[in-house]
Amino acid sequence: MTDLFASLPNRRSIINRRIIADRIEALAAESSGDVGHLRQKIVAVLAEALKEGRAEAKRRLEYRPTNGREAVQALAFLTDQIVRILFDATTHYLYSPGNRTAGEQLALLAVGGYGRGEMAPHSDVDIAFVTPYKPTSWTEQVIESMLYSLWDLGLKVGHSSRSIDEMIRMSNADLTVRTAMLEARYVWGDRAVYDEALARFDAEVVRDSARAFVAEKLAEREERHKRMGDSRYVVEPNVKEGKGGLRDLHTLFWIGKYVNRVRSVSGLVEAGLLTPHELRQFQKAENFLWAVRCHLHYLTGRAEDRLTFDMQLEVAQHMSFTARSGRAGVERFMHYYFLTAKKVGDLTAVFLAHLDDQWASKGRRFVPSIFRRPRKLEGYVLERGRLALPSDDFFQKDPVRLLEIFAVADQHELEIHPSALIAASRDAQLIDNAIRRDPRANAFFLDVLTSPRDPERVLRWMNDAGVFGRFVPDFGRVVAQMQFDMYHHYTVDEHTIRAIGLLSRIERGELIEDHPLAAELMSKLISRRALYVAVLMHDIAKGRGGDHSILGAEVAEKLCPRLGLSAAETETVSWLVRHHLLMSATAFKRDLSDYKTIMDFAEVVQSAERLRLLLVLTVVDIRAVGPGVWNSWKRQLLSDLYIAAEEVLRLGHKSTGRKERIAAKKQALREALDVPAAEFDRYARRLPDSYLIAESVEILAQNARQILAAGKEPLSIVAEVYPERGATLVTVYASDHPGLFYRIAGAIHLAGGSIIDARIHTLRDGRAIDNFLVQDPLGRPFDHPDQLARIRRAIADALANKQKLQPKLEAKPLPRTRAEAFQIVPNVLIDNMASNRFTVIEIHARDKPALLFNLAYALFQSKVTVHSAHISTYGERAVDTFYITDLLGGKIESKSRLQTLEKRLLAASEARVIEELAAVE
Structure with missing residues (x-):
């Protein structure tokens, strides 16, 4: 047995292979020679052992509900022993080969997650049967018998049966096969076959292909992220495949193993791809995510990896997250989950930075160079086209630089080197009240927030580094805060940053087809800066136990002057935050044909500029909720309300009387219908005034054609x-x-x-x-x-x-x-x-x-x-x-x-x- 499970305590309480092997030996001795009957008896013994071992693994998770690592190792260890016992019983008692030839050798390899020694309760058992040459009739019999036995045990088996030559050929041709074989681990059988397969895999597949493998795995990761929502802050995350989930950690291990041939996660430290501190963060995140996934599997009774709302409640309870400080247990659990997902993202950036540095030192840069020579910019260093620090204590000498670096990156449209982001994350604690009041720091922050370029990207960097929440503590309170409902798709901070990004895209004309009215209004705004700040603050007071609109307006009144906004701008921001739900509530819940609805709305809005600002804020707020929430129906309702309210608010406007409006509708309807005047007059007499007021001319005409x-x-x-x-x-x-x-x-x-x-x-x-x-x-x-x-x-x-x-x-x-x-x-x-x-x-x-x-x-x-x-x-x-x-x-x-x-x-x-x-x- 390898040392993979050396840290697993009391392994014999999970399964005692010696005792089970002895029981099978006794059954074989009593056997009448009926192979099929003996196989059924062997399966019955193994089924009992499997059931007891699984129960023990589950007991361990229940006793230590956040220790997922022990649970998945226990299940992998249990599977190892079952497979070993089954192989021995199959080759000794069912299909004994006698004197085996060189071609009748067979090695059993665990691949995929099972190869790493990790198995969730309902994971597949991925096994590769490897032979030195083409399978003989004996090896085929053994493989077939073992597969039937494993299936009879109720295991979901992902298997392959290949010669070493076939394995090498498939690995070179298929990235999935190559990744699975990368984690191949000897389980049982002929060790010499495994050793030869591993040596040839290293020499014929891995050698000189590291760059291609890394590029393919990162591209695969990006595609997976897009499929899963492209955010680690999706409120119903996929624990395995989602951004910030287990698969992201596995990708790092695969890359490290492929590039440096490390055998375990701890080997990434020796390879220089993680520091000891980063390794501990990796293991902590992995342990927690494995625990969540195991609880999901146990609670649903299947391989369920999506943390849906109903499951969040149950998993939080099973992992002992209880209500505290006015926050429900499920909210505390999901907050910790999102912080863990964020940490996985941080580790990914660090890992790739270390990898890039390694390759750069060998003259093989992973990230393409933009500038051939390092240059200095505002005191920063350009390292292969990315903004880096001239010294490790650069932020400590002047903590305002923690804001400045993001402003410089935005101004010159540069990426920030991961090492600089790591330093910013480490030194973010230097931001205290003195820095928050510093006019330079506030100017840098406001420059990023209201940037005409891509504020979403830079604000996300700032948030990931912890600088955003540290500089704006009210925003820090909503970082990784989920909104426990089925309407919002993202955490509050992610929703806010997306809304700012949408606002910027509308202003740049990128979404003119989706939002023609909002795009038109952006060029007419007098209070552009106030709008960006209002979008930042519209949900900043969520989770405080009161009306977040009222509480947010109070936050705006205190924060805006600090950011450098004038008294008039502060009043505008506060009003927008206070009423940011007014327009959607009126458009979606009220009858816009009722004139009092428009008058009541206009009475609150009071000015055409506020109306323009509110329309744009409402659009980005709704669209940033998540995919599929915005639609043309909502766009039409908001446009109708805007146009009706603008007529009321326009200077010198006098409301058209009800009689005049009805007469105008009738005339428009007369023109839309191609019917004789007498027939139209007879039809028009049937129409009540309320109907003519309520419907548009287009609907009136459609109705008329149907009625006639x-x-x-x-x-x-x-x-x-x-x-x-x-x-x-x-x-x-x-x-x-x-x-x-x-x-x-x-x-x-x-x-x-x-x-x-x-x-x-x-x-x-x-x-x-x-x-x-x-x-x-x-x-x-x-x-x-x-x-x-x-x-x-x-x-x-x-x-x-x-x-x-x-x-x-x-x-x-x-x-x-x-x-x-x-x-x-x-x-x-x-x-x-x-x-x-x-x-x-x-x-x-x-x-x-x-x-x-x-x-x-x-x-x-x-x-x-x-x-x-x-x-x-x-x-x-x-x-x-x-x-x-x-x-x-x-x-x-x-x-x-x-x-x-x-x-x-x-x-x-x-x-x-x-x-x-x-x-x-």
Whole structure:
């Protein structure tokens, strides 16, 4: 046995190979010669040993829940012994070779993670069967028998069977094979075969190919990071494959092993690729990440490596992270996880810097040189095109340089040498209150933050070095702080830095197609600097136990003067932080056709400059939440609100009267329709004023064509893609009757649609024209003909009573079980001041199937009329807003009726599916 498991304590409590071998020997002695029967008995003995060994490994992890290293070593050691016993039993008792020839030699090699001596509870067992030449019939029998036995043991086996020549050829041709063989470890069999294979691998594969291997592994790493979200601060990280995860540490080991032929991680120190301190950091990070991965495997009962929200709660509990200082155990656990992921990133930079230095000293630079000769720049040294320090104590002599180096790097668009970043990380503690108040330091910081070049890149360097959080302690409080919900994809600091990057890209014109209005407004801003600072501070007070907008505004009032902003700029930043959610809340939760909505919004904003700033801030805040959150529907709503509010705020503007607005809509509609004047006049008389005010001319024209084409037909359903809104417009023209809205809502859900906006209108002749904007669960329009047909058919069946909605909705599976990890207390807000004509009801609840159906049915039961509905989702949280009146068209004023309505909506928000009244069905 090698010394790989020398540090593993009390190995015989995991498995005692001698005792098990003796039991198998006794079984063989009693055997009647039936090979198949004997193999089954051997497998039964090994299965019992495997079960007991796994239980012991699990007990060790439960006893020391953060010591993942011991658990994965215990499982690898257990697998070694099982494989050795099985090989001996197979070759001695099942297929004894007699006098073996040179070609009947066989070596068993552990490869991949198993080769490193590390196995998670549900990892594959990767074995290479290696022969000196082509396999003989005996070696084929042994390999086949062993594989069947391993499969019978319930092991997931990744195997290969090759001669040494084939192994060399495959390693040269395939990077994956080469990486697996790089970690090949002798387990059992003919040692001479392994020694020959290893020697030839070194001589024929590794030699003179280090540069190519390193480049391929780093490219592979970059591709993997992009696939996993390209950030180590994704709030549902992949522990194995994600940025800052185990695979990043393995990549460092592979590179070190390939370049310097080290046999263990500790060998990286002797090779000069890590210092002893960095080695301890490597081992600490690896130990923690292995513990997390093992707990994930045990809790899910499978090879699960994604730390989803529901698993975060359970893993945090099993790893003994408890609530402390007002922070939940899961938040403390994830904070530690992200700090560990950051440390893995730091180690990667250090490792590659050491590797680059090694190769540079041999005249083979890993990072291409930009400047042939070192030059000095602002006192810094340019080392192969990267900003480096002239001496190790450079920061200590003047700690303001800890900010200056980032400003210089930004100004000259240079990268910072990893050794300089390491020194900055080490010396960041020198930043005290005196440095924070230093005008030079604040000027350097503000130059980076408001840079016209690429502030995101430099701010990320500053954050990774710990300088950012040290210089702005309020920002330091949100570094690696996760937002425990399904809406936010990143930690608070990562979200903020991404938002600043998006702002810079919009200003540079890179995102003009996605954000045409924001790009246009950036060139008109008077308060550009204030906007960048506001983006920095908009979430800076998260996690403090209060309204982060109010608390953040207070932080801005104190911090902005220190950064060098004027009193006017400080007031602007504070206002933006205080109201950074106002525009999205108004656009997504309120009826923008209700003039009081616009007036109330404009009253808070008060100036055209603030409106421009708020629009841009809102755009970057939403888009920086994560991929897929921003869409054309949100862009359209924000644009509509901006244009409407700008009209109100424009100097000298006088509001157009309601009659004039209606007349203008009718005239525009007349021009859009190609119908005789008399026919149009008859049609126009059927339209209520509220309908003309609420809908755009484009929708009015589409509705009109549908209504005129339908004639006296009792039902007309049109579903067509509405590209401007990134959704499908579903319009139902039918006889108005109680329950129409909830039936349509249920039918759309059954058809797989998600309603994002609904406007319900009753014409003067008693017919209803209802407009729904519908997307699929991924936020895309229904655009396939089959989808459109399905949604039309589902609505028609529901309105014709051809299907019982309640049983079908009950049977529909839950699409997102992860939402169950969050405790969301439903809340109903009733506002009679938000609109002049309607009672506005806002419901906050856990997003789930049939929620809108439940709420619509509760409103139907309450005998109210729904005029419009606005549906917003924020991960696991849904916010649905309804504009309602009583059946006579008035606001709901009765206190008792409002209380009953609130109680019914609360019950509806918590129910799976509300039972429909038999009388209605």
